Amino acid sequence: MTEHEEQRRRTPGRLTRRRLGITAGAGVAAAAGGKVAVDAAFADSDTENPTGGVRLRWLGTNAWEFKTETATVLIDPWVSRFPTGAYSSGGADPDTRIEVHEDVIDEHLPEADCILVTHGHWDHIADVPYLARRTGATVLGTETHLNLMRAMDAPEEQLGQVKGGEYYQFDGFTVEVFRSTHSAGGEHKRIVFGGTTTEAPKRPKRIKDLIEGGSLTYLIDFGGVSFFNAGSANFLDREIEGIRPTVLFVQPGGGHTPDYVGRMLEATGHPPYVVLTHWDDFDEPLTEPAVPGLDWEPVRDRVAEASPDSEFIVIDHLESHDF
């Protein structure tokens, strides 16, 4: 355990409430039997990761940067943000126009070697074509994801089509891809903006044009520390059977998926670290502390119950945690 981890263990929950402006009573985390930590120590630091491990940084939604001394991997890097009403109006307006804020992308996502796409919805994919052009990064996604991005001028030669089952070696890390599925709601188990396409459509203009296009999950292994991420609150148990990541991402929004959190923990062998993702209202600014879009405390409580030895970590907007 590093000194930094030691310190986090001694101060569970304190930063969570201060930084997130959440008015939880003292001892909520302890009462739930879990360990909660928010990491702010490296928030304003430009230094390299002193541990030589992986610096994980949150860019809101399911957008994560994994940085080592030699590589930068991004998953679902979307930072443009524009009002959709997704959380404030009970659902995003399908006709909301897609905006790509290149200045915001440049500010928050300076580099990338590899970009992993979990599914085609706007809050995961809309910034990737521009980012790929600027960085030259490899982009992995399904045939549909790549077709959507082709229609948004993504550079063809950087697009790697995957479907789940692939295992790729990159410089300093490996990526294993798993077939997955998106959370599906209502009586008829429908996926919002669902569908696939075998050819590049007309340029997507409204958020409903960015269809789900199949979902993938990823195991990113940097040697010594590995991360498993599902961009939506669903997964396929049998596809990921036996994986043992160091860090598991979980999100609220799994209300339609039977015991989403408990099953994820079981399928991944109760990882030592569980990181909360995709919990912020993404209509709110990225440069401010995250405003919860969905109530994440039941997720924390389920982790504490199902996996009491896992450390539950909440990272705020633009802040980092070193693994």
Ligand SMILES: [Zn+2]
């Ligand atoms: Zn989605």
